[in-house]
Amino acid sequence: MTELSPPIAACWVEVVLATPAHSGLGDSLSYWSPERLQEGALVRVPLGARELLGIVWRVRLQPPEGLLPDSLRPVLETFAALPPLSANWRVLLEFAARYYQRALGEVALAALPPQLRELDAAALQRRLKKLEGAGFKVGAAPGGGPGPAALEPSPAPSWAAPMPDLSPEQAAVLAALEQGTQPVLLFGATGSGKTEVYLRAAQTLLQRDPQAQALVLVPEINLTPQLEARFCERFGAHTVASLHSGLTPAQRLRHWLAAHSGQARIVLGTRMAIFASLPRLRLIVVDEEHDPSYKSQDGARYSARDLAVYRAQLESRTARCQVILGSATPALESWHAAEQGRYQRLHMPGRIAGAVLPRLRLLDLNQQPKQCLIAPPLLAALAERAARGEQSLVLLNRRGYAPVLACHACGWKSDCPHCSAHAVFHKIDRSLRCHHCGHASHVPRACPACGNLDIAPVGRGTEQVEEHLAELLAEARRPDGGPVRVARLDADSTRAKGSLHQRLSQMHEGEVDVLVGTQMVAKGHDFRRITLVAGLNVDSGLFSSDYRAPERLFALLLQAAGRAGRDAAFVAAQQAAVELWVQTWYPQHPLFAALARHDYPAFAAQQLRERASAQMPPFSFQALLRAEARSQATAQAWLQAAQAAAQAADLPGLAQLTLYPPLPLTVQRVAGVERAQMLLESPSRPALQAFLQAWQPLLHALRRQPAGRGLLRWAIDVDPVSL
DNA sequence: AGCACGCCGACT
DNA sequence: GTCGGCGTGCTC
Numbered sequence: 001m002t003e004l005s006p007p008i009a010a011c012w013v014e015v016v017l018a019t020p021a022h023s024g025l026g027d028s029l030s031y032w033s034p035e036r037l038q039e040g041a042l043v044r045v046p047l048g049a050r051e052l053l054g055i056v057w058r059v060r061l062q063p064p065e066g067l068l069p070d071s072l073r074p075v076l077e078t079f080a081a082l083p084p085l086s087a088n089w090r091v092l093l094e095f096a097a098r099y100y101q102r103a104l105g106e107v108a109l110a111a112l113p114p115q116l117r118e119l120d121a122a123a124l125q126r127r128l129k130k131l132e133g134a135g136f137k138v139g140a141a142p143g144g145g146p147g148p149a150a151l152e153p154s155p156a157p158s159w160a161a162p163m164p165d166l167s168p169e170q171a172a173v174l175a176a177l178e179q180g181t182q183p184v185l186l187f188g189a190t191g192s193g194k195t196e197v198y199l200r201a202a203q204t205l206l207q208r209d210p211q212a213q214a215l216v217l218v219p220e221i222n223l224t225p226q227l228e229a230r231f232c233e234r235f236g237a238h239t240v241a242s243l244h245s246g247l248t249p250a251q252r253l254r255h256w257l258a259a260h261s262g263q264a265r266i267v268l269g270t271r272m273a274i275f276a277s278l279p280r281l282r283l284i285v286v287d288e289e290h291d292p293s294y295k296s297q298d299g300a301r302y303s304a305r306d307l308a309v310y311r312a313q314l315e316s317r318t319a320r321c322q323v324i325l326g327s328a329t330p331a332l333e334s335w336h337a338a339e340q341g342r343y344q345r346l347h348m349p350g351r352i353a354g355a356v357l358p359r360l361r362l363l364d365l366n367q368q369p370k371q372c373l374i375a376p377p378l379l380a381a382l383a384e385r386a387a388r389g390e391q392s393l394v395l396l397n398r399r400g401y402a403p404v405l406a407c408h409a410c411g412w413k414s415d416c417p418h419c420s421a422h423a424v425f426h427k428i429d430r431s432l433r434c435h436h437c438g439h440a441s442h443v444p445r446a447c448p449a450c451g452n453l454d455i456a457p458v459g460r461g462t463e464q465v466e467e468h469l470a471e472l473l474a475e476a477r478r479p480d481g482g483p484v485r486v487a488r489l490d491a492d493s494t495r496a497k498g499s500l501h502q503r504l505s506q507m508h509e510g511e512v513d514v515l516v517g518t519q520m521v522a523k524g525h526d527f528r529r530i531t532l533v534a535g536l537n538v539d540s541g542l543f544s545s546d547y548r549a550p551e552r553l554f555a556l557l558l559q560a561a562g563r564a565g566r567d568a569a570f571v572a573a574q575q576a577a578v579e580l581w582v583q584t585w586y587p588q589h590p591l592f593a594a595l596a597r598h599d600y601p602a603f604a605a606q607q608l609r610e611r612a613s614a615q616m617p618p619f620s621f622q623a624l625l626r627a628e629a630r631s632q633a634t635a636q637a638w639l640q641a642a643q644a645a646a647q648a649a650d651l652p653g654l655a656q657l658t659l660y661p662p663l664p665l666t667v668q669r670v671a672g673v674e675r676a677q678m679l680l681e682s683p684s685r686p687a688l689q690a691f692l693q694a695w696q697p698l699l700h701a702l703r704r705q706p707a708g709r710g711l712l713r714w715a716i717d718v719d720p721v722s723l
Numbered sequence: 724a725g726c727a728c729g730c731c732g733a734c735t
Numbered sequence: 736g737t738c739g740g741c742g743t744g745c746t747c
Contacts, residue, residue: 019746
C-alpha cells in the first residue's frame with residue numbers, strides 16, 4: 001500500500017472486462033497507463049466504441065510480447081480513491097470462472113455492484129467520502145427492521161443487547177469451533193439455536209480481532225430482514241451490511257463499499273454475497289447449507305456453498321478463516337464429506353428450552369374418501385387446534401387454484417401456447433398463467449376446441465386449499481367464539497412490496513389460525529403458536545425421476561415440522577400435541593420411517609448407500625451441457641456434434657468420463673425455445689475438469705460450424721443440482 | 724455481449 | 736428517397 005514509486009511510471013496492464021466467453025476474446029486485454037497502477041485496481045478502458053469498467057489483473061513494467069505496442073490503447077481513468085481488490089479476491093474469482101467454465105471477466109465484473117459501472121472516478125470518490133464521514137449504516141428496512149440507531153463512529157461495536165444464555169450444546173459447539181481448522185458442518189435440529197451459535201462465533205471473532213469481518217449467507221432474500229435484525233441488535237446497525245438482489249442500486253453500492261472498505265464487520269446476504277470484497281474475512285457461515293438456492297441457475301452456475309468452503313481455505317493461507325455450514329438436513333454432499341472426515345461435524349440434537357419435536361402422523365389416502373383434498377381426520381385436527389387458539393400450517397407446493405383446466409367433452413387442456421407446460425388456473429382473477437414464461441390469458445367461457453361449456457379445474461393448488469378450508473371450517477370456532485381465519489402465503493399473495501412482512505406479522509399477532517402456503521412458509525420464519533404442520537401433496541417427491549427429490553422432500557418436511565412447537569411455554573400451557581401430518585398414498589415408504597424418528601442420519605445413510613451403488617453424486621461428479629434452439633432437433637444435433645468433437649479430439653479425461661445421449665429437458669419448450677441437455681459423469685473431479693477445460697474451445701468453434709446453425713444459446717452447468 | 728457495418732422491404 | 740430488419744464480425 002505504501003509502496004514508493006517514481007512520480008511518473010508508465011506501465012502495461014492486463015485488464016479484465018465483462019466480455020462473455022462466447023466473444024472469442026481472451027481472459028484479459030492489454031492496455032498501457034501513463035501512471036503506475038496496482039493489481040486489483042478498477043479502471044475505465046476503451047473497447048471498440050465503448051468505454052468499460054475493468055479490473056487490473058496484472059501489471060507489467062515491460063510492454064507485452066506478441067502484441068504491437070502501438071496497437072495498445074491507454075487506460076482512460078483510474079479509480080484511485082478505491083483500494084484495489086485483494087489478491088485473494090482475485091484468486092477466488094479466477095477459481096470460480098475456471099471451475100464453472102465461464103469467462104473471468106463475466107464472473108468478476110458481475111461480482112461488482114452494477115452502479116459502479118455508471119460512476120466516474122470523481123463521483124465514486126464523493127460516495128466514499130460520504131460513507132467515511134457518516135459512518136456506515138444499513139438504515140431501516142422498508143418493512144420495519146432495526147430503526148436508525150444514533151450515529152456512531154465506525155469500529156467499536158457495542159454488544160449491549162441482552163444475550164440469551166447458551167444451552168450446553170451451544171456452548172460445546174462454540175468451544176469446538178475455537179479448535180477446529182476444517183470446514184464445520186453444524187448439524188442442528190430446527191430450533192436448536194444455530195443462529196445464536198453464528199452470533200456468538202461472530203462476536204468472539206470481532207472482539208478478538210478489531211478488524212475481522214464475517215460473512216453470513218442465507219438461501220433466500222426473504223430471510224435476510226429477520227437475520228439482519230438479530231445481527232443489528234447484537235452488533236449495532238453501523239456494523240452490519242447486507243448484499244442481495246433486492247437492494248436498490250444505490251444501496252447495493254453503499255453496502256458493497258462498506259464491505260470493501262472494511263467498515264462493515266458483518267455482511268449478510270444471498271448467494272451473490274459469496275463474491276463480496278471482504279479484505280479481512282475470518283468467518284463464513286452458510287445457513288441452511290442444503291438449500292438448492294445456493295446454486296445459481298443462470299449466468300455462471302456457481303454454488304455459493306462450495307465456493308464458501310473454497311474461499312475459507314484460500315483466506316486461511318494468510319490468516320485463519322473458518323467456515324460453518326449449518327443445517328438440520330445437510331446436503332448429502334456435505335454429510336458425505338463429514339463421514340469421510342473432510343468436514344468436522346458438530347451436532348446439536350436438542351431444541352432449546354425444552355421445545356418439542358413434532359410427532360409424525362401419516363394419513364393413508366388409501367383409507368380416506370376418494371378425491372378428498374384434505375382428509376377428514378386432518379380437517380378435524382385443524383378445527384380442534386383453532387378451537388384451542390393454536391395455529392396450523394398447511395403446505396402444498398403448488399401455486400394457483402388448479403394446475404390445469406380441462407374439457408371433459410374433448411380432452412382439451414389449458415396448455416401454454418409458448419411452453420410445453422400447462423397454464424395454471426388462478427381463480428382470483430380468472431386467469432390462466434404459465435409459471436414458466438409468465439404468459440397470461442383470461443379463462444375462456446367455453447372450451448376453445450369444442451365449445452363445450454363444461455371446462456373444469458383438475459388438481460389442486462394453494463388457492464383452492466385456502467378456499468376449501470375456509471368453507472369446511474366455516475362452522476368451527478376459536479376460543480373467543482369467532483370464526484376460524486384461513487390465510488394464504490405464496491409468491492402470488494406476497495407479490496406486492498411489504499405484503500410478505502404484513503402476512504407474517506398477521507401470523508405472529510395471532511390474526512390467522514390456519515396458514516396455507518407453498519414451501520415459502522417452511523423456511524426460517526419463527527412462528528410461536530403453531531402446533532400442527534400438514535403436508536398435502538408430497539408423493540411426487542417419493543418417486544420422482546430426479547434422484548435428489550427424496551432428499552429435498554425430507555428437508556422440506558423436517559424444516560416445515562420445525563415451524564411447530566417452537567415455543568415450549570405455549571405448548572406446555574396448551575398441553576398441545578405438536579404434530580406433523582402428512583397425506584400420502586405410500587405410508588409404508590422408508591422415508592417416512594426415518595422422518596417419524598427425525599432421524600436424518602439414518603435417512604442420509606440409506607440415500608448414500610443408494611447413491612454409492614448407482615455411482616451417483618457424491619460418488620461421482622457431473623456436468624451438463626445445455627443447448628437452446630428453435631427446434632428440439634437443432635438443439636440435440638448440436639449436443640451430439642459436441643460429443644462427437646470431444647471423441648474425435650480424444651480430449652483429456654475422456655477415458656474416465658461417461659457421456660450420455662442428449663435429452664430434452666423435463667419442460668422441453670419455454671417461451672418458444674426448445675431446450676436439450678447432455679449429462680457428463682466421471683468418478684474423478686479432476687478428469688471432469690480437465691475435460692471441460694479442453695472441450696470449451698471446441699464448443700466455441702462448433703458454434704460457427706454447420707452443426708451450430710440455429711443454436712440460440714449453450715452453457716455448461718458444473719455440479720448441477722437439478723437434471 | 725454490445726455495437727458496428729451492411730444489404731433488402733414499407734413508410735414520412 | 737429514408738427508416739429499420741437482424742445476419743456476420745470485431746473489440747487490447
